[in-house]
Amino acid sequence: MEPLQALQKSVGIVGCGPAGMATAKTLLRKTKDISVDMFDKKELSGGMIRYGVAPDHEDRYKSFIRAFDEFAKTNKDRLGVFHRREIEKEALSEMRRKYSAVVLCTGAQKQKALDIPTPNTPLIWPAAKVVGWYKNQHKESPPLPAASHVAVIGGGNVALDIARMLLKSPKDLVNVSPEVGAALKESAVSKITIFRRAPRPETNQALKELRDLPDTLIAENSRVIKQPPNNRKTLQIETPVKIEKIREESGKIILSVRNTETQTTKDITCDFLIVSTGYELGSPFPLSFSDNHFLHDGFGRVAGEKNLYAAGWCKTGPRGSLPHTLADATQTANTILSDMKQSP
Template sequence: PFSSCRPKVCIVGSGPAGFYTAQHLIKARPDVDVDIYERLPVPFGLVRFGVAPDHPEVKNVINTFTQTAKHTCCSFYGNVTVGKDVSVGELQQAYHAVVLSYGAEGNRSMGVPGEDLAGVYSAKDFVGWYNGLPSCQELSPDLSCETAVILGQGNVALDVARILLLPPIKKSVFLPVPTVCCLNAVCAELREMVNLPDTRPEMVAADFEGVKDAVKDLPRPRKRLTELMLKTAMEIPGEKEQERRNNASRVWSFRFFRSPIEIMADPDNKRTAGIRLAVNKLEGSGDGARAVLTGEVEDVSCGLVISSIGYKSLPIDPSVPFDSSKAIVPNSMGRVQQAAGLYCSGWLKTGPTGVIATTMNNSFDTARSLVEDMDSGTLDISAAKPGSQSISGLLEKRGVKPVIFSDWEKIDSVEMSRGEAAGKPREKLLTVEEMLQVARK
């Protein structure tokens, strides 16, 4: 049949990278069939499980992804874990090309004593918990403490802080890693923090000494951000703002030049009771400036420590090249090195930095490389390949039942109607079992 002569591509992972790669492929090569395999029964990766619930507008990209998923050339197979239910080698046998877009599901650890105590979490798990990721539902963190410490200075750290400032946590301390501040991407989020209802910032003015002189030489996004921090830290607020701050019941602050040395335990040696920090100072100037230890330490009492120091991609199949030092699949323009027919996009390709727009661009680049290889003959698409037909057979033999896109739409509609009843946009299903139950009705 005609369809068997079509080039067949499969994509592993249905986050922004997977969907944007699919979107570009379908547009550039209308003769291509694209199948997306996803570990969970639900699509959209970190758009569903990462993006903060108080940023619903960011989730609008789901509409574009849905259009792609419903395209006649595209199929979605959820509930299939590549590397476990089916190997990358088996996918390569069935498809002309395989694009790995499975994101970054690990996290960097702090490597300090006490990291395993109750009350210490990675931002990855904490975000997964408040966003309804099934594997993080057992976390159930105790939020009754007075102070939380967040280590890190990126968008994710600010997301976590905003969310924490909603429940009755009294104080949230920010502790960036001890490098020169590089808060380029978070200007909007910082503005949000400064204006967060019922909270007041408490910055340490001494941290900003000398910063004023450096501001004029900064590139534009960083300049605006630094000016906003300076204003918040140094300026005496107007009467109305002062009143708002006086009445605030919760406090947040940034503490620069600190790095964690140890998480301290309570007398029972079970829960975290505080964190010991090294105090750093800058040596050198400009891009060569480095934070070095001063020898001073500082203890902060807290009941919650969240380390937001980066996500990390993991290898899923021993046959796929993996650069453990950079935690990415080594590639040039999305072509996996020394692996013909294998491509990668998204955070797995670049490392876990960048927003959805960045991920979109690098995924379009990968799709372009793939199309170029098809057009030039570098990628052999002359022989017919079975695509999903053979993979479905394999999965059936292994007792794995994929969730297709119309099954996801059943889950979606149950979640939306539960949300409507609770007066919110969506009430997520929290276990894979329940998702599968709804999908199979």
């Protein structure tokens, strides 16, 4: 893990997602006196915008990744990018000895588990596994040909992305592998029910895109939001609700759902359940954290650790858009440069 160049200062970055990319670009653009090495366990740079964005949204982010790849080529004398290099506790300690500063840009890597017992069955998948399937990261297909009713616990962007992918007309599919495309064409899904803890603003862009799906009736509780003349599919949003119990009976998943406003409870049966409850830090490093992020001083310095910094979701928690992440990473990079000036 030697720095690329024997410059006075060197920075090691763990993670080649948006936060890592923005940190590296800011550091190298603002000074000629440092070198930067980046390490990522994946085969390619991009993090969540490469591996987590729904296929029909990929084109929005390709230019961002291309711009970084071009930047890396132009600055190859001071920037090293190393893939398939997973940094864990021991490797981080080594990095901290060898680099003037180390920046953690590891994101939120672990999906949150439900707080109730869940049957161990192939009829229940975590959202990350569904995303990994349609992003062609593994070959196991969900049981879509036998599932007319799919339920999704969680109403964040990932949940809405999954709903959109499963309800979309096969002719409108883009950026999917032939295998995924064939599975979606054979899908029997005609209804998706999303369970949300709190109402979602109707102005949300992801919900707007669901409204644009042709031939899909959309309802929130008993209120119809959209009813096309020839609706063949249904998106039902149940909110605000809490899932009290999940059980499997006779090849079906049955959810006991309580409305937290009316306190009424009902059972809803589905053929396939997707759990999309968000992400948490999931870090292998023995560092202090709270509210799903490393503790820090507000500017990127990890609490109680010399020359160790954080940027992106591992600093802020899993929230915010790409521009928010880029601004946060720029703040951390500026903090590093300020600290280096004060301790030459």
